[in-house]
Structures are given as C-alpha cells and as structure tokens.
Amino acid sequence: MTASLRCSDLCVAYSDRPVLSSVSLSLGVGFHGLWGANGTGKSTLLRVLSGTAKPDHGDVWIAGKHLARDPVAAREGLAYVPDEAAVYPFMTGRDLMALCAWARRSPAIVPSLIEGFGLGPHLDKRYDALSLGTRRKMLIASAFIGEAAVLLMDEPANGLDAASRAFFSALLTERSRSACVLLSTHDGTFLEAQGATIIRQESLGLS
Template identity: 45%
Template sequence: MTPAPLLAIDGLSMRFGAQPLFDGLDFSSGPGAVALVGPNGTGKSTLLTLLAGIATPQAGSIRIAGHALAGAQHQAKARLAYVPDESVAYEFMTGAEFLGMVDALRGTRDAPRAAPLLAGLGLAAHVDKRFGAMSLGTRKKFMLAAGLMGDAAVVLMDEPTNGIDAAAKAWLADLIRQQAASRLLLFSTHDQGLIDATDARLLRLG
C-alpha cells in the first residue's frame, strides 16, 4: 500500500478583499526539501500559516501525513512543526524556558534532546539568557531549534535564514539536506544560497 504524502494541498484558495493570493493551489510531497518562492506579497507567509493550521483557507483542503487539517486537527498538528519569521517568545523567558514551553504545548519531551541543535546553531551560551536581552538573530535561532527538535514529519519555516550568521546558515543547510530523507522541510525564502545548498524543489507563488 502506497503511504500517504506527508503534505497534500488540494484546491487551496485565499484572497484578501478583491485580491487573490492563490486560487486552486494543488501540491503534494513526501520527504524532501521544498523552497516556497515568489515576489513579496504573493502569499508565502499566509500559505505557511494555513498549512500550520493557524489560519483557515477560504476553499480547499490540507492533509498532513494523511490527516485532514480541518477534520482531524489534533492528529495533523501532532505531525507538524512551524517556525515563524519573528519570535513568539515572551520577553521575560529564557531560551531554556521557551523550549520547555514548546514541549509542554506539544505534550512532548523533546527539549532535553535539543542539545545538538543548540550547539549547531551557536546557542549553548544563550540558553539562560532572557529573550528581551537577545539579538534578533539569536531569537530566530531559538525559533528554529524549537521547530526542528522532535520528530515532526512536516517542518514549516518562514524565511529561516533571516538574521542569522553565515556559520548558522551553513549548519542549517547541512541539517536540512540530511533530514530531507525522512521528513518534509518546507521553507519560504529569498535566499538562493539556501536553495542551492539544500537542493530544494521549488513551490512558486505569483
């Protein structure tokens, strides 16, 4: 029996007022790296929020590993992780507290296994620092660590290399390339270097 795609989009439509972002979008994928590309304003971030279940499409359906995001939300969301472009942590939280909060919200115990991610992204010295005292790049790295820790079959990332240093970009590209054999990593980006380094397929909007 052929396994269900990790992500299946069927007839997805979304507009703001009279302006359509996408209409009747179809896409499916198993494991791999997929770069979501297109000019600004074509709906890349909006599409990621739809795929993450944060927003609801006006038409169409989304399935995560065979589970409908609309009808089996718990099962679908248990199989995905989302990395927003901007930090969603409270200013008073430390990096360690934020990862613990993500664990608690997911009902998992992945934070203790995040040490390789923290080391690779250069975060080991920042785990006890509060977000209010972190640089934007360090905040973004903690968002990446939170999304990538654990075993989510589908990882969605919005502009993952925005604001991070060259060493972290190179490490992240290597990680995506390694993990693409077993999970789907779908990321919006304007970073051609990341696309080239990960040998990502393109999903183009606009």
C-alpha cells in the same frame, strides 16, 4: 509517493483581493523550496498550511491528519518557523523549547542543537531580550526537536551568521531524508545550493 503534506483548493483573499487561488500541493519526504519574490503570498500559504491562519476555502492534511477536523493529531506531526514569531515575550528560550517538546512528545533540550547554534548562554533569557538573529536560532532549533513529519519554514535563514547558516544547512540535509521540509525564500541561490526541489510561486495559482 506517499504525501506527508497535502492541500487541496486553498483560497484566501484579503479585502476581496485574492492572495491564494485554488492552490493544491502534494509533497512527500524531501527538501522543497517555495521560491518567489517578497509579497507574493509565500507567508500566507505557510500560515494556512501550519494552521495559524484559516483559508476561505480548501483543506490541509499533515501526515494524513486533516488539519481542521483533527488539529491536535495533525499538529503533533508539524513544526513551523514563521517569519515573525508570535511568542510570548516573557518566555525564555528554555520555555519555548520545552513547549515544542511537549507538543511533539520529545525531550526538551537537544545538546547538539544548543551547541550548533551557540544558544547555551541565551537559554534562560527572556525572548524579548534576545537579538533578531538569536530569536531566529531559537525558533529553528525548536523546530528540529522531535521527529516532526512536516517542517514549514518561512525565510528561516534571515539574520543567521555564517556559522549558524552552515549548521542549519546541514540540519536541513539530514532531516529532509526522513521528513517533508517546505522552506519559503526569495533566495534561489540558497535553494539550489541545498539541492531543493524548487516550487515556483507563480505555478501555484497565486494572485
């Protein structure tokens, strides 16, 4: 298996309390679910894998590019949906999608994504004026712009209505045929329904 996402010996501690301890992963194309209870380090791991947080020790590669030594090339192959979005509040949904498209060298507006998540009426609203569910849909839609080799998603289904959740499930099924999708959740039922390869939190050397 060719690894789309790889990390080696990741260690992170907060106030001398270990959160990640010697975590190593090698994941190829497919749908992988990081499963575990809230507060056990899933979000920390995804932040490190996405480059939004630095590990105390260890390395990450995205599509063969070292995230620390070659960050621009690595991030071109990466899409990340955080649990809480660090988006400039004055940005509109259209601005967010244009920024993600620019980073991945792709068209900014994908009509099927806008229609599927019902985002048309919200594209030109400020991000801080949107509901939690609509913000989540914007982030998810932005992640599917372009052909990122690796998609990292932290509890992405939170706040989605039933129709959007069904559309999102279909997107995951389609994209995981050609990309490496790593989705964290405490909802094992969702992962099983999607046919994900489940990675248990406690198996990764998390403290």
